[in-house]
Structure formats: structure tokens, C-alpha cells
Amino acid sequence: MNGKLSLVATPIGNLEDITLRALRTLKDADVIFAEDTRHTAHLLARHQLRKPLQSYHEHNEARQDRKITAHVIRGERVALVSDAGTPGISDPGFRVVRACLKEGLTVEVVPGPCALIAALTASGLPTHEFHFAGFPPSKPGACEHRLRELNGVPGTLVFYESPHRVVRTLGMIASIFPRREVVVAREITKKFEEFRKGFAAELAAHFQKNRPRGEFVLLVAGADQGAPGGVVPAALSGEAEAA
Numbered sequence: 001m002n003g004k005l006s007l008v009a010t011p012i013g014n015l016e017d018i019t020l021r022a023l024r025t026l027k028d029a030d031v032i033f034a035e036d037t038r039h040t041a042h043l044l045a046r047h048q049l050r051k052p053l054q055s056y057h058e059h060n061e062a063r064q065d066r067k068i069t070a071h072v073i074r075g076e077r078v079a080l081v082s083d084a085g086t087p088g089i090s091d092p093g094f095r096v097v098r099a100c101l102k103e104g105l106t107v108e109v110v111p112g113p114c115a116l117i118a119a120l121t122a123s124g125l126p127t128h129e130f131h132f133a134g135f136p137p138s139k140p141g142a143c144e145h146r147l148r149e150l151n152g153v154p155g156t157l158v159f160y161e162s163p164h165r166v167v168r169t170l171g172m173i174a175s176i177f178p179r180r181e182v183v184v185a186r187e188i189t190k191k192f193e194e195f196r197k198g199f200a201a202e203l204a205a206h207f208q209k210n211r212p213r214g215e216f217v218l219l220v221a222g223a224d225q226g227a228p229g230g231v232v233p234a235a236l237s238g239e240a241e242a243a
Helices: 020-028 037-046 061-073 094-102 115-123 140-149 166-176 200-209 234-242
Strands: 004-008 031-034 053-055 077-081 106-110 130-132 156-161 181-186 194-199 216-220
Touching: 004 020, 004 061, 004 094, 020 077, 020 106, 031 037, 031 061, 037 053, 053 061, 061 077, 061 094, 094 106, 115 156, 115 181, 115 194, 115 216, 140 166, 156 166, 166 181, 166 200, 166 216, 181 200, 194 200
Parallel strands: 004 077, 004 106, 031 053, 031 077, 130 156
Antiparallel strands: 156 216, 181 194, 181 216
8 A cells, every 4th residue: 555644634723623534534544643642632532533643843843754754655644733724834744745755755635724714714805815924033123024024015914923922013013014904813713713803003902901812813915905995094194104
């Protein structure tokens, strides 16, 4: 039997968001490599699956890449999962895919939940063109520099952000993109899912008063989109004119 690596998308919140194909692939796998084996063990237990689990995360990628390719070369079926969503999207996965392809091995994707796609499609911002920029740099100077680099990029900009930095990042977006519509998506597919739309300064003020909780996706209208109707809140009009 020919071996293969399967990239299996798993729920980002709502545990019902797993496909029949994903469950079959996990059931048929000889071994599952997971970003957090404890987290994945809970998912498997929910679906009455018992499989060998090994870790694959940002701190052991180089070593585990070789182990995974060895499994596939031996003809085994290997499944790769992250804590939530699609492996390789702001999670480990890219390196081992490249390693397997370099060896001429089969790589398949078992599509499913992905926070950036879920947030984008429900945001009300244009979806025909978008730019996913992952997590902004953690250091303020580097974060500001990265945002300015994206100033002229057409299409909707999409970022992931932690609750600890979301107010700071929204503040920087407000200073760099004062005229652009912004959507904050929080806790997607979970009980307290929330989408808030407005200008970045308004959203930053909201989350200063209301403690940010959960996982965030930030969406910013692209350079070709501007503000809806060209309207800028009065509190931002002077700053916008100066910009």
C-alpha cells in the first residue's frame, strides 16, 4: 500500500464542525501527528477513535519532519492535525508538506474549518481578493512597520491576533488606516461568537472597556476599498484629513 500524508482540518470551536471524510481519515491513519496530543486525544475520544499519537509543533518540526517522511516512505498513512482549523495556516505543517513533496510522496488535504475563511465570508467585506497576513509581529515597532508595508495592498487584509494584543493592534490600524472599515471576529463557531464592524478607533475603544476574550480575526478593507460611502467618523476626521 502506498503511504501518504493527510492534512486533516479539525473544529475551531464547535465540535460538530468535523467532516465525515476527516473522521474516516483519522480512523484509517496508522499514526496521527498532532500539535497538542492531549487536545487531539479529547477529539478522538469524542468519536470513539484510538490511534497512536505523536507530537508535531513549532519546537520539534525539524526532527519530526524526518520521522513523518520515514513513516510515509514505509507505506504508512499519516494524519497531521493542529489544535484547531487547517494545518499549515498559522500552525505547523508547511515544512513537512515541503519535505514530503521533495521526496515525491503523496500529500492530500482533507478540507474543513479555517478561521480566516469563516471570518472573511461572514464579515461583509469583499471576498473576491484578500491578503492573509497571519499574526502581526509582537513587538510594537515591528508591528507598525508590517502594517505600513501592507498599506497599498488591494483586497481585504486578514490578521489573527491574541486577546492580549488586540487593542494595541487596533490602535495601530486606526493610525495607519483611519478611513477603512474594520471587522473584528471573535470566538468563531463558539457559544459567544461575535462580529463587530466599524472603524479601528471605535473598535479599540470598545475592547478597552470590554476585556478582550477568546481568539480574534481582524479584517481591514483593502487599499482599493476605502470607507463605506467615504464617511469618516467626526472623531477621526481631522486625523483622516492629515493622513
